[in-house]
Amino acid sequence: MHDSPMKKRIKKAKTVDSLMTKIFYIFGSFFLFFLLILAAYIIGKGVIDFYPELLTFTSKGIGNQFFNTIYLVFLSLVISVPLGVAAGIYMAEYSKDGKFLTFLRICIESLSSLPSIVVGLFGYLVFILMTGAKWNLMAGALAVSILSLPLITTTTEDAIRSLPKGFKEGSMALGASQWRTISKVLLPACLPRIATGIILAAGRGFGEAAALLYTAGQSTIINWSNWDITSPTCPLNPFRPGETLSLHIWGMRTEGSLNPNASAIANFSAAVLVIMVLAFSLLARVITRRISKKSGGLI
Amino acid sequence: MTDIHAKEQTNIKFTVESLNLFYGDFQALNDINLTIEKNEITALIGPSGCGKSTFLKTLNRMNDLEPNVTINGNIYLDSVDVNKDMDAxxxxxxxxxxxxxxxxxxxxxxxxVAYGPRINGIRKKTQLDEIVERSLKQAAIWDEVKDRLHKSALGLSGGQQQRLCIARTLALEPEVILMDEPTSALDPISTMKIEDLASELKKNYTIVIVTHNMQQASRISDKTAFFLLGNLVEFDTTITLFSQPSDKRTEEYITGRFG
Amino acid sequence: MSTHKTGTLPSAKQSAFQKFKNEYFWRYLIITCGLFIILLTLGIGFFLVVKGSGTFTEFHHSVWEFLFSSDWSPMDSTTESGGGVGAAIYIFGSISTCTLALLFVAPFSITSAILMTEIAPNSGTKIFQPAIEIFVGIPSVVYGWIGLTVLVPFIKHLFHPKMGGYSVLAASIVLAVMIFPTITTVAADAIRSVSSDYRKAAYGMGSTRWQVIYKVIIPAATPGILTGVILGLARAFGEALAVAMVIGKTRAFPANILSPTNNLTAAIASDMGNSATGGEQNMALWTMALLLFIISIFFIFLIHIISGKEKKKHA
Structure with a gap:
């Protein structure tokens, strides 16, 4: 042995380092691969179990549930986007730093960490029990709005705050009022970022189930030739019960399901949901990349 | 200064009397008295942190946008108090x-360029076209942008962007243009263009310019005000201030002994 | 008037109505929306407290009984009362599945976060980050469904438990997969925000990468990693349907991790719809919802304490 203790120590450190690097690669990528395989499995299973009637608007298909999902998320965005964007503007532009703003932030944080089943119960209590209504899409949309409100609010606030100060100063120095400055300069400048937040919120809305269990209900009866919006079977009536895709999967779990095609329906629904979520996330990423390219990192 | 006041009453655009400004407890401007005349360029010089930019912003109340600012004293624009009797x-x-x-x-x-006119309720396209063209020509940038009017302004060079910002201001037909170190982020050629532009514009406008560049002040301004530590040390015609400063601190600053 | 005035612009003065229309109306509308969020949050809290406290005020059960008794036999009627409302089994179900899930996933999450930031930052930003962000969005019901159709039979096949594959283990694994993206993203952000000066200094003194990670990065990023763990835990506690599908919904303490049991969210999800409004069982379920609300507020509080301590250290 002609290695000095110093050299020995370095050698040992290097061995440990390369060993740990291997361990990191194995452990670190394990879950990622697992998730990739899972996604591939879900989509593959949906494809294998596919039969043409799945696309129909009958009890054998998921057409109605698919429509309900889209319609419910649309309704929820109609509510949460104006509210969330306005609240974000308030936080970025109108509020003053202080206890009140801190409290508002804590409220938003609390909202965003509420279990969706708790939000669902709140919706059940306020939109169903207290109004005396039956399960309906609007109640579900309101519950989903509560869940997406924090995301839209914080995205809007961050987007406005990250704009260069010069935009606001430039507009104010031209004699624009604060609201003109916000509506004509600041909001257009950060619209793509807000849009990204809204798309992500929509993506989450598609998968929401627990909040809808006692609000939107677990049944759906639609008569596609009935366009009287006040009728409970009209597709566009927001005050009819409307089971969404994710609730449909819940309903198809073996215990309670009487549908002979239950597992095929659930598999296909799961695949559709995952594809929708993937598509929306990708869309959001594409928009984000576009913005950073276009503005050269300015915004 | 009372002299000027009496003699050229009608030419005065701004009269500033005993102006004090505080950021919280910190006094940033200390008893400023000054008059700014029509169709002249008034330069504000001084080392950084001397209050020249802060003073400039009081003239159109941009300080309102910052929290914790207290102002006392009076600023009159055409003898109307801008803080008391005028909407920001x-x-x-x-x-x-x-x-x-x-x-x-x-x-x-x-x-x-159309932003200002639009927020003032001008909607007609022919009228907007006319204002945009006139303003861009006045700002000496029309030839460079006339073929790309509908492309993003962020694609212009820094110097072009600054002239565009001046055009945007001109479209409002203001009476006074405040410039806060408008050339400090620009290259020498763009700087020259902006300086020429300022000299041209003073025929129709009153200009107040903050600059850290004394050569610039002496090249383009009619009057110069020297600020130091929140005080207005000296205010005179540019020629006098640069050739025969009456205050020792002014002399030290313009000869480059500090700052 | 100077000569340049062409008079094209209307007077700068606005009428009171214009001013209202252009400024005040919008200002008040926007402030109202900000206030609305506060009211909404307080409203949710208020309703949960009102409904959830009924068990103690109206039906005179003790908090102790609710938290620590396992006698769950509430009356499902608006007129009768006197049953037991001990939710200990559900509470234990929630705690055990979440803890187990955390034990499963934490090592993977933290190694993933280090891998994508320190060891392979390129593929980290190009592959890991986008992939993980996408997995955050996979609906929990889908995880539950896969758990039900793949994991539960697999456990049954592997271990042959008496009660089938529905088990604490199945629920923990499903939760672990669900919270992996949450913890990993937050932990990776925390690691990325460790000042690169620390890294340079450590490498400059001849440390190997593992030494830098172990001795410098991890200690510096610990508060951020903890925040990620708590956020993950909060998500696991609140998850309802995915767990409900695999936990077996058996009202008994689990004998081991292969036994079925039940938890707070699953019990609420399955029983709330079948209970008579205002009855003892209904009230007890609301109390469970209130407990979930309190737990989620507690987690936020915890995160604030951690980040507050961190700020103090650096101040």
Whole structure:
């Protein structure tokens, strides 16, 4: 042995380092691969179990549930986007730093960490029990709005705050009022970022189930030739019960399901949901990349 | 100074009397008295942190946007008190501002210039076209942008962006243009263009310019005010101030002994 | 008037109505929306407290009984009362599945976060980050469904438990997969925000990468990693349907991790719809919802304490 203790120590450190690097690669990528395989499995299973009637608007298909999902998320965005964007503007532009703003932030944080089943119960209590209504899409949309409100609010606030100060100063120095400055300069400048937040919120809305269990209900009866919006079977009536895709999967779990095609329906629904979520996330990423390219990192 | 006051009453645009400004407890401006005349360029010079930019911003109340600012004293624009008897928005339409960093909006060149007229309720396209063209020509940038009016203003060079910002200001037909170190972010050629432009514009406008560059002040301004530590040390015609400063501190500053 | 005035612009003065229309109306509308969020949050809290406290005020059960008794036999009627409302089994179900899930996933999450930031930052930003962000969005019901159709039979096949594959283990694994993206993203952000000066200094003194990670990065990023763990835990506690599908919904303490049991969210999800409004069982379920609300507020509080301590250290 002609290695000095110093050299020995370095050698040992290097061995440990390369060993740990291997361990990191194995452990670190394990879950990622697992998730990739899972996604591939879900989509593959949906494809294998596919039969043409799945696309129909009958009890054998998921057409109605698919429509309900889209319609419910649309309704929820109609509510949460104006509210969330306005609240974000308030936080970025109108509020003053202080206890009140801190409290508002804590409220938003609390909202965003509420279990969706708790939000669902709140919706059940306020939109169903207290109004005396039956399960309906609007109640579900309101519950989903509560869940997406924090995301839209914080995205809007961050987007406005990250704009260069010069935009606001430039507009104010031209004699624009604060609201003109916000509506004509600041909001257009950060619209793509807000849009990204809204798309992500929509993506989450598609998968929401627990909040809808006692609000939107677990049944759906639609008569596609009935366009009287006040009728409970009209597709566009927001005050009819409307089971969404994710609730449909819940309903198809073996215990309670009487549908002979239950597992095929659930598999296909799961695949559709995952594809929708993937598509929306990708869309959001594409928009984000576009913005950073276009503005050269300015915004 | 009372002299000037009496003699050229009608030519005075701004009269500032005993102006004090505080950021919280810190006094940033200390008893400023000054008059700014029509169709002249008034330069504000001094080392950084001396209060010159802060003073400039009081002239169109841009300080309102910052929290914890207290102002006392009077600023009169055409003998109307801007802090008491005038709406900040109305004031800023008459006294507009160009900033240190060019700050075009992320809109097209055309929409940038048309912004001011539009918020003032001008909707007719022919009228807007006319204002945009006139303003861009006045700002000496028309030839460079006339073929790309509907492309993003963010694609212009820094110097072009700054002239666009001046055009955007001109479209408002203000009475006074405030410039806060408008060339400090620009290259020498762009700087020259802006200086020429300022000299041209004073025929129709009153200009107040903050600059850290004494050569610039001596080249383009008619009057110069020297600020130090929140005080107005000396205010005189540019020729007098640079050739025969009456205060020792002014002399030390303009000969480059500090700052 | 100077000569340049062409008079094209209307007077700078606005009428009171214009001013209202252009400024005040919008200002008040926007402030109202900000206030609305506060009211909404307080409203949710208020309703949960009102409904959830009924068990103690109206039906005179003790908090102790609710938290620590396992006698769950509430009356499902608006007129009768006197049953047991001990939710200990559900509470234990929630705690055990979440803890187990955390034990499963934490090592993977933290190694993933280090891998994507320190060891392979390129593929980290190009592959890991986008992939993980996408997995955050996979609906929990889908995880539950896969758990039900793949994991539960697999456990049954592997271990042959008496009660089938529905088990604490199945629920923990499903939760672990669900919270992996949450913990990993937050932990990776925390690691990325460790000042690169620390890294340079450590490498400059001849440390190997593992030494830098172990001795410098991890200690510096610990508060951020903890925040990620708590956020993950909060998500696991609140998850309802995915767990409900695999936990077996058996009202008994689990004998081991292969036994079925039940938890707070699953019990609420399955029983709330079948209970008579205002009855003892209904009230007890609301109390469970209130407990979930309190737990989620507690987690936020915890995160604030951690980040507050961190700020103090650096101040």
């Amino acid at each position: 928005i109305e004031l800023r339409k008459r006294v507009s501002m160009v900033f240190q960093q060019p700050n075009p909006f992320p809109k097209s060149v055309y929409d940038n």
